[in-house]
Amino acid sequence: MSTRHFPDGFLWGAATSAYQIEGAWNEDGKGEGIWDRFTHRVYNILEGDTGDVACDHYHRMSQDVALMKTLGLPSYSFSVSWPRVLPQGRGAVNEKGLDFYDQLVDNLLAANILPKVTLNHWDYPQALQDAGGWPNRDSVDWFVEYARMVFDRLADRVTLWVTHNEPWVIAFLGYALGIHAPGLCDYSQAYQAIHHLLLSHGKTVQLFRQGGYQGEIGIVLNLEGALPASQREADQAARQRVYEETASLFLDPLFNGHYPGMLFDWIGGHQPRVQAGDLDLIKLPIDFLGVNYYRTEAISHATSGSLLKAEAAPLSAPGWGQTEMGWGVNPAGLTATLLDVKERCGNLKVYITENGCAFRDTPDERGFVADWGRVNFLRAHLLAALDAIDAGVNLQGYYAWSLMDNFEWAKGYGPRFGLVRVDYDTGRRIPKQSARWYSEVISQNGINP
Ligand code: FCB
Secondary structure (H helix, E strand, C coil): CCCEECCCCCEEEEECCHHHHCCCCCCCCCCCEHHHHHHCCCCCCHHHCCCCCCCCHHHHHHHHHHHHHHHCCCEEEEECCHHHHCCCCCCCCCHHHHHHHHHHHHHHHHCCCEEEEEEECCCCEHHHHHCCCCCCCHHHHHHHHHHHHHHHHHCCCCCEEEEEECHHHHHHHHHHCCCCCCCCCCHHHHHHHHHHHHHHHHHHHHHHHHCCCCCEEEEEEECCEEEECCCCHHHHHHHHHHHHHHHHHHHHHHHHCCCCHHHHHHHHHHCCCCCCCHHHHHCCCCCEEEEECCCEEEEEECCCCCCCCEEEEECCCCCCCECCCCCECCHHHHHHHHHHHHHHHCCCEEEEEECCCCCCCCECCCCCECCHHHHHHHHHHHHHHHHHHHCCCCEEEEEEECCECCCCHHHCCCCCCCCEEECCCCCCEEECHHHHHHHHHHHHCEECC
């Protein structure tokens, strides 16, 4: 069969985030982050893993950029660690921390790799958490001040910006379910955090435009597939609640200036306090929406458990099984998600900002991993992305998660998502079969089905 091509100018890349790869948790003046605090407390993370050293990227940055160049990556998506550049979250700047990102950007540009920068990929300053964190309305101004500082330093060279990565995860896993830092279990705080995350996003977009910074700015949402487990009315209603909490809770305010009514009725007293004018700021036009897609789930009604009274089970397409995360593999779910985004956001530019999988990798004696499972996963999802493009979705880029194996949050170093293997004992990087395959996809801007 002949190669299916992506549109000209399609942006290819791979992604990481600061806490997951950098290490150097307390070096060169970095402040404590909520993930430092959270991982240093026993029992929060599987096997007691921490990001103290992680992939040691802080010390291996130039070699890592050289590796990206070898792989032929046109773009690299990374995040800035807020506590590394503002140890107390606001006020005094840590110049050494900023220098690190400055050099990273210079190295990338010298290697002809377009930097894409996320301001908030979860490693929030502990000092700000101690002052109330995202549920505190002051957090909006703290974020804008941080964003201004980073723009002032990097926006002369960085033209692709993301405010927040997956605000759903920050708020619900961090504030309602206690699975992520800061480890709280309080839905009211979670919903207030959502509102302040969105408001800080809007105010940062405003700052970006008014400050005359050049380039594109957007936000990244985790939009997984959710289907009702059965035709039963209770399951369909549960599915609708899950959809509203994961998709509408963000798409409604970002694009239509209101919060989803059905969900807000359901959560009742947990609704956030919203002030006049907030929603106008939240819906300021963005340049793109970032979509992270990993899986699809079957939703059923459950009388116990979460506030939504809903339960999710992995839903794989026939023959696919599950990933090591216990996630259902469902490439068609990506097409469906992108079509839904088109329906709801019009012709807005979309990037797939994360997509990938963890399977149990078995290295040979040289450390090489023949990860054909990952190749198959990526190929199927890229074909699904092409289907969405054929159906009119304005999809203009794709970032594989992840460039390299790294610290997978509450699951520690067990699940390996990398295109490149990291030997955690020596820090050695060894490109896997999937990295070779991905390089080829990039060079021909297409795939062989
Ligand atoms: C996403 C996160 C990313 C990574 C992948 C597997 O939700 O944004 O940091 O952990 O999942």
